Every structure is written in C-alpha cells, then in structure tokens.
Amino acid sequence: MALSYFWSKEFLTNRYFLWLLFWCNAVGTVYGYIWYGEQMKLTLAEQPVWQIVFVPDSPTASLFFTLALLWVLYPPRSIIIKRIGHVIQALAVVTSVKYGVWAVSIIFAGWMQGGTQHWQDWMLIASHSAMAIEALIFVRFFGFRWTSLVVAGLWTLLNDTMDYTYDIYPWLPASLYDHVDGVRNFTFGLTLVSILCAWLALRQAKRT
Template sequence: MSLSFFWSREFLTNRYFLWLLFWCNALGTVYGYIWYGDQLVDTLEKQPLWQIVFVPDSPTASLFFTLSLLWILYKPKSQWVNRIGHVIQALAVVTSVKYGVWAISIIFAGWSQGNAAAWQDWMLIASHGAMAIEALLYVRFFGFRWVALLIAALWTLLNDAMDYTYDIYPWLPYTLWDHVDLVRNFTVVLTLLSILVSWLALRQAKRS
C-alpha cells in the first residue's frame, strides 16, 4: 500500500473514516469553545452581546468543517439545503486554513519574543495544523463554487474588522501585547492569502 492511498478518494470518503473524523472534529470543537470560556465570559461582561459571535475563531472554523462532513455523509436532495451546505463548506475551508496557520504563527511569534513553551502549545500546533491540512484535503469533495467562497471571504474579513475594532481578537501571549498592530496586519494578510489558497484549491479540485 502506497502513502498516496491515505489522501485518495477511496480512503478519505470511506464512511467509517468520515465518522471518525466527524467525532474528532466535534470533540475538538467543544474543547475549543471551552478553551475560549474565560474570554467569552469577559466579552459578555464588557461588550455588547452581538459581538460574542466573533470571539471564538478557531472553534467556529472547526464547527464549520464538522458540519461540512455531514454534507458528504448525507447528500441532501433539497437545493436550498445544498446551498446552505456550500456556504458552510466554503467557510470551513477559508477559516480552517486561516486560523490553523494563524494559531501556529502566533505561538511561534510568542516564543520568539521570550514566551515560555508549554505542552499545550504543542497540542495547539498539532490540532491547528490538522485543521488547515484536512480543509485542503477535503475541498475537492465539497460542492461550493465562487459565490459561496465570496460569502466566506466577506465573513472572514468582517470577523477581522470586528476583532481589531472592538478588541475581541483571540487573547495573545503576553509577549505580543505590545505588537497588536503587527498581529492585526498579519491577520488581514493571512485572511487574504487563505481566500486565495481556497480559490486555487477549488480550481484544482474542479480540474481533477
């Protein structure tokens, strides 16, 4: 058995593997929201209620991907349900790539500024790396097109605007507190690159 089998359609769309991936992502999503617990409480105490939806970035990206797997497992007959699914799939790809790379980059940036490494950092690096990789692996099995991708792009850019306008961005390592402007600029550039990568991956998927 060659290594290429593990990213083949036969392996990646096997229902047993899809269910395994679904539950891994579902549990990771729940853990992610728990991880954001203190920031969610802090936001509810200090910010308007409507801003809460923009706080838990990575868990929401993971939630989008988890839901996207259901559209592979159970293909809806309704056109409208499919359209909703396509938007969720586009959001899954853009946000998983963006926040997967973002979290890893911020951890390494914090280390470079003197933040002490902890075992949780390695866990986050592994889990967020997996987020980005699985999104790019599964884009070819998703049914979204450029309209859904545009909606996902606008939502992700809106999320950036909310994060850095109202200071509800993910809490940073203390060594980066004086570099929020640089983090903001990096985040917006990363969003644009994630949109571009998602579009290129979608084009490649349509050719294959």
C-alpha cells in the first residue's frame, strides 16, 4: 500500500476513520476543559460570568473541530444548517492552528526562560501539534468560504482582546509572567498568521 493512500480522500473521509478522529478529539476536548478547571473556577469567582466563554481556548478549538467533523459525516441539506457548519469549520481551522502552535511555542519559550520540563509538556506538545496538523489536512473536506473565515478570524481576535484586556489568558509557565506583553503580541500576531494559513489552505484545496 502506497503512503499516498493515507493522504487520499478515500482514507481521510472513510467513516470509520472519521469516527475515530471524532472520538479522539471529543475525549481530548473533555480533558482540555478539565485541564482548565481551576482557571475557570477562579474566573467565575472573581470575574463577570460572561468572561468564562473566553477562558478555555484550546479545548474550545478542539470542540469546534470535533463538531466540524459531524458536518463531514452528515452533510446537511438545509442551507441554514450548512452555513452554520461552515462557520464552525472555519473556526475549527483558525483556532486549531492558532492554539496548536501557540501552546507548543509557549512551552518551548518557558523552557528557554529557565522553566522546568515536565512529562505533561511533551503530551501537550504532541496533542497541540496534532490539532494544527489535522485542521490543515481537513480544510479540503470542509465547505466554508471566505465569509465564514472572516467570522472565525473576528471571533479569534475578539478572544485575544478579552484574554489580554481582562487577564483571562491561559495560565503561562512561571518563567513567562515577566514577558506577558511579548506573549500578548505573539498571540495577536499568531492569530493573523493562522487566518492567513487557513485562507491559503482553502485556496489550495480549491485547486485540487
């Protein structure tokens, strides 16, 4: 069997593979919300309730991707449901690329600033790298267009603004708290890069 088969539409859209991917992401999403549990509790205790939406960044990105797969498994006939799916798919790509790369970058940055390495860091590196990769791979099977991409981009920029306006950004390695301004600038820049990557991947998908 040629390696190219594992890149083919036949393999990637096989329903058994899609369900496997769905459940892997669903379990990862639940684990991600549990991981954010303490920060979410603290936010609810000390901040306005509406800000809780902007706290669990990576698991919400994973949730978007999990839901996006349902639109591939069950293509809707309703135009309204289809358009909703397109927005979710665009959010899945932009946020999965953004937070996948962000988490890996922050872990390495923390190490470079003298932070301690933990085994969980390698687990997070592997899982967040997979988030970014799978999103870019599945762009060609998603049906969204530039309008949905604009919505996804605006939402992600809004999330960044909320994070760094109200200090509800993901908890950082201790060695990076003296560099929050740099992290903020990197975060906004990475959002723009993620939107660009999603747009370029979408253009490439249309050509193939």
